[in-house]
Each structure stands twice: as C-alpha cells, then as structure tokens.
Amino acid sequence: xxxxxxxxxxxxxxxxxxxxxxxxxxxxxxxxxxxxxxxxxxxxxxxxxxxxxxxxxxxxxxxxxxxxxxxxxxxxxxxxxxxxxxxxxxxxxxxxxxxxxxxxxxxxxxxxxxxxxxxxxxxxxxxxxxxxxxxxxxxxxxxxxxxxxxxxxxxxxxxxxxxxxxxxxxxxxxxxxxxxxxxxxxxxxxxxxxxxxxxxxxxxxxxxxxxxxxxxxxxxxxxxxxxxxxxxxxxxxxxxxxxxxxxxxxxxxxxxxxxxxxxxxxxxxxxxxxxxxxxxxxxxxxxxxxxxxxxxxxxxxxxxxxxxxxxxxxxxxxxxxxxxxxxxxxxxxxxxxxxxxxxxxxxxxxxxxxxxxxxxxxxxxxxxxxxxxxxxxxxxxxxxxxxxxxxxxxxxxxxxxxxxxxxxxxxxxxxxxxxxxxxxxxxxxxxxxxxxxxxxxxxxxxxxxxx
Numbered sequence: 218x219x220x221x222x223x224x225x226x227x228x229x230x231x232x233x234x235x236x237x238x239x240x241x242x243x244x245x246x247x248x249x250x251x252x253x254x255x256x257x258x259x260x261x262x263x264x265x266x267x268x269x270x271x272x273x274x275x276x277x278x279x280x281x282x283x284x285x286x287x288x289x290x291x292x293x294x295x296x297x298x299x300x301x302x303x304x305x306x307x308x309x310x311x312x313x314x315x316x317x318x319x320x321x322x323x324x325x326x327x328x329x330x331x332x333x334x335x336x337x338x339x340x341x342x343x344x345x346x347x348x349x350x351x352x353x354x355x356x357x358x359x360x361x362x363x364x365x366x367x368x369x370x371x372x373x374x375x376x377x378x379x380x381x382x383x384x385x386x387x388x389x390x391x392x393x394x395x396x397x398x399x400x401x402x403x404x405x406x407x408x409x410x411x412x413x414x415x416x417x418x419x420x421x422x423x424x425x426x427x428x429x430x431x432x433x434x435x436x437x438x439x440x441x442x443x444x445x446x447x448x449x450x451x452x453x454x455x456x457x458x459x460x461x462x463x464x465x466x467x468x469x470x471x472x473x474x475x476x477x478x479x480x481x482x483x484x485x486x487x488x489x490x491x492x493x494x495x496x497x498x499x500x501x502x503x504x505x506x507x508x509x510x511x512x513x514x515x516x517x518x519x520x521x522x523x524x525x526x527x528x529x530x531x532x533x534x535x536x537x538x539x540x541x542x543x544x545x546x547x548x549x550x551x552x553x554x555x556x557x558x559x560x561x562x563x564x565x566x567x568x569x570x571x572x573x574x575x576x577x578x579x580x581x582x583x584x585x586x587x588x589x590x591x592x593x594x595x596x597x598x599x600x601x602x603x604x605x606x607x608x609x610x611x612x613x614x615x616x617x618x619x620x621x622x623x624x625x626x627x628x629x630x631x632x633x634x635x636x637x638x639x640x641x642x643x644x645x646x647x648x649x650x651x652x653x654x655x656x657x658x659x660x661x662x663x664x665x666x667x668x
Contacts (some may be wrong), residue, residue: 220524224346227304227311234300239352241293243359246505248289250363252282253502257494265491301348308340308527315531322536322603329421330414335530338409339523345512346520353509357387360506367499371492374478379500382471386464386507391514394460398453402519405449406526412442453515460511468504472497537601543621546628547613552576552599556608559594568594571608601625643668 228235255278263272313336316324324332361383368376419426419435426432475496482488552575559569569591576582584592597603598610601622610617617625630650639646647659654662 220521220528223528224343224520224524225351227307228300228347228351230307231300231303234296234303235351238293238297238300239355241289241296242352242356243363245286245289245293246356246360246503247363248282248286249505250360250367250499250502252279252286253498254367254495255279255282257498258491261491261494297348297352301344304347305340305344308343309336312336312340312527312531318535318537319530319533320602321597323533324530327530328414328417330417331410333417334410334413335526338413339406339526342406342516342519342523345516346524349509350513350516350520353506353513354387357383357506357510360503364499364503368475368496371496372479372482372488375475375496378474378478379471379503382467382474383503383507386467386471386504387510390460390463390467391510393463394456394511394514395517397456397459398515398518401449401453401456402515403522405446405453406519406522408442408446408449410526412439412446415439415442457511457515460514461508464504464507464511468501468507471500471504475500537604537622539622540619543624544615544619546620546624547615549578549628550613551578553611553614554595554599554608555611557595557598557605557610558607559591559598559603559605567606569598569605573608596631600629600631 255275259272259275259279262275316332361380364379364383365376368379415435415438419432419439422435423432426435476493479488479493479496483490483493554572554574557569557572558567560567572591572595574582574584584595586592594603598605601617612620612625639649643663644659647662648654651658
C-alpha cells in the first residue's frame with residue numbers, strides 16, 4: 218500500500234464530515250458563479266431600460282447568491298477545519314502510540330530534533346493533504362459539470378471551449394508544476410528538519426559548546442541551513458508565480474474563446490446579446506476552483522514526503538516482542554540475572570558478557586564500574602527496553618519474557634541522570650508516576666527531589 222492511500226485511510230472514520238465539507242465547498246463556488254452571472258444579467262438587461270418587473274427575478278437572485286455565498290463559505294470553513302483538526306489530533310496520538318514502544322532501542326539512531334520535527338512539522342504538513350489536496354479536484358469536477366449545465370443550453374461550443382481551458386488550467390498546468398517542483402518540497406522538508414536538529418543541539422548542548430569552543434561551528438551550520446532553506450523557498454515561490462501566471466492566461470483565454478463562439482451566435486440572432494456578459498462573468502467566476510488546485514499540486518509532494526517520514530518510523534519492528542498471553546506478574550520474591558550477554562547493534566564489542574547476580578527481597582545491591590562498563594545497559598534490560606543476546610532474566614523463577622513489559626516497568630522506580638520535566642505544572646509531572654497521589658505524597662516528592 219503506497220503512502221497516499223495509507224494517509225487516505227485515516228480519513229475514512231470522518232467520511233460524513235468530509236462529504237459535508239465537499240458539498241459546502243461546491244455550493245460556495247456555485248453561489249459565486251450564480252452571483253456573477255445574475256449580476257451580469259441584471260446590469261446588461263437594466264442598460265436596455267426594461268420594466269422593473271423584468272428585473273425582479275435577477276434582483277432576488279443577486280440578493281440570494283450574495284448572502285448565501287458568505288453563509289456557505291463560513292460553513293465550509295467551519296466544517297473543513299473541524300475535519301482537519303480531528304484528523305491531526307488522531308494522527309498525533311497514533312504516531313505517538315506507534316513510536317512509544319520503539320523507545321529507546323528502536324529510536325537511538327534518530328536525532329531528537331528530527332523526531333520532534335516529524336511529530337510536529339510533518340504532521341502539520343499533512344493538514345494540507347486533507348484540507349487542500351483531496352477536496353479541490355472533486356470541487357473542480359462538480360463545478361465543471363455545473364458550468365456545462367449552465368452554458369450548454371446557451372451555446373454548446375462555448376461550453377466545450379470553457380471546459381477545454383478549464384482542463385488545461387486545472388490538469389495540465391498543475392501537472393507541469395508537479396514536474397517542475399519535483400524534489401523541491403522533499404528538499405524543503407529535509408532542510409527544515411536538519412535546521413531544527415542543529416538548533417536543538419545548540420540549545421541542549423550550549424554549556425558544552427561554550428566550554429569546548431564549538432559554538433561557532435554550530436552557529437555556522439545553522440546559518441548555512443537557513444541560507445539553504447531560503448534558497449529552496451525562493452525557488453518554490455518563483456515556480457508558484459509562473460503557475461499563477463499560466464492560470465490567469467488560461468482564464469482570460471477561456472473568456473476570449475467563449476466570446477469568439479458566442480458573438481457570431483448573437484449576430485445571427487441565435488443568442489440574446491445580454492448573455493455575452495453573463496457568459497464572460499460566469500467563466501471568470503468558475504475559475505475560482507483553480508487556485509486550490511494549484512495549491513493541491515504543490516502540497517501533494519510535501520504531504521507524500523511527510524507521510525513517508527512518519528511511516529518510516531511507525532513501520533519499524535518493535536525491539537522487544539511481547540508475549541501473546543502474558544503471565545500475571547507475581548509478588549516479588551527474587552530477581553535473577555543469569556549469564557546475560559548483550560551487544561549493541563552495529564558494534565562488535567559486547568556491552569555485557571556473562572553477567573550474573575541475584576536480588577532478594579529486602580536486600581540492596583550496587584553495580585559499580587567505570588563509564589561505559591554497562592550499568593545503564595543492565596538497567597535498560599531490567600526495564601525490558603532491549604532484548605538480551607544470551608542468558609536470561611527471571612522474576613520468581615519465571616523468565617522476564619513471559620511477562621508484559623509495561624507490568625514489569627510499573628514495579629520499578631528509576632532515577633536517571635537526565636530526568637525530563639514536561640512543559641506543565643509540577644503536579645502534572647508528578648502524577649505521571651502515581652495518578653492517585655495525595656497532596657501529602659506530592660509535597661514529600663517535591664521535597665525529596667528538591668523542586
């Protein structure tokens with residue numbers, strides 16, 4: 218299954234809302250077309266000084282379409298944003314639940330800045346996919362059908378010439394833009410990700426960079442990436458300008474072609490001259506569907522690239538396999554590490570080699586060693602963040618692999634070298650470990666942690 222089809226699947230649960238947004242988008246454009254055509258008819262007919270009764274229907278039409286266009290546009294924006302925000306929320310939750318089991322072993326090769334960029338910027342990029350890639354082609358096709366119904370009875374050659382130029386502006390020009398833009402959006406996303414990674418490096422490692430004289434190097438990297446980002450954005454902006462120019466050319470060519478066929482019909486008496494203005498203004502209004510198609514063409518590659526970056530992570534195999542039918546976690550009696558060996562992927566030197574120890578209830582044990590001797594590795598194995606290569610770890614004489622990893626972690630408290638505080642209140646950070654903590658327990662924890 219390709220990336221785009223996988224992204225579309227996320228929209229299936231909200232198909233009713235999406236359909237409503239599509240209908241509202243179409244009737245908004247239809248109201249705009251109706252407003253322009255009835256206004257043109259009203260002005261052109263009024264110039265002939267007819268009875269006011271002749272103009273009554275057109276006057277009512279202008280009022281109706283003028284008011285309804287604003288109402289429909291507001292409703293369309295409201296519904297489409299509702300759909301987009303729900304999809305983005307679903308994507309963020311899904312992405313987190315997919316990559317959380319990978320940490321830390323499955324994500325250790327990834328830069329924290331790049332992970333942040335995928336979770337935030339790449340998912341925000343997909344906002345354009347659901348709001349500005351899927352709907353515009355469908356609205357454009359419905360509008361083309363509407364114009365065929367409106368222009369066909371007046372003059373079939375006029376209707377066909379309009380459809381031809383609309384197809385050029387809505388299909389040929391966007392495809393040409395996609396061909397010219399190929400690679401630029403992918404480059405934009407990658408450069409943006411690299412820039413954010415360097416910025417996070419500079420912030421998190423500021424003290425070390427200043428001490429060891431690396432601040433200038435990271436500054437130069439950030440500056441180079443910003444320059445590269447501006448160049449890519451400038452190229453994309455230039456291409457968008459050319460695309461908009463070609464679209465405007467097609468729009469006015471459609472009007473000229475329509476008049477080319479309509480004027481002889483007026484001269485022969487087949488078509489009322491009033492409809493020349495109606496046709497011209499209707500065509501101009503119908504081209505309202507083209508700018509969203511231009512954006513859709515530009516956003517397609519960016520959305521595909523963002524989706525690929527998300528799926529590249531979520532498709533990874535979880536480093537720790539859970540049992541199909543996990544055993545219930547017993548009351549603690551003893552913990553045994555028996556002849557454990559472990560080697561990090563991509564290295565030949567084992568981090569642990571034939572390590573054994575036993576921890577009994579009420580007893581203490583200390584693992585002492587130089588930096589890099591494997592103390593953190595032992596902790597990660599006990600927390601079931603990694604799979605060991607040889608030996609076994611058992612709890613009450615049952616292998617660790619028979620228990621659910623989350624159940625094991627719920628029984629182990631860890632004070633790491635770098636404890637992360639989330640951007641929230643102290644209470645919100647503390648209750649992560651104990652959802653039912655009382656005020657006294659929270660105060661005790663704050664005093665012990667010196668917060």
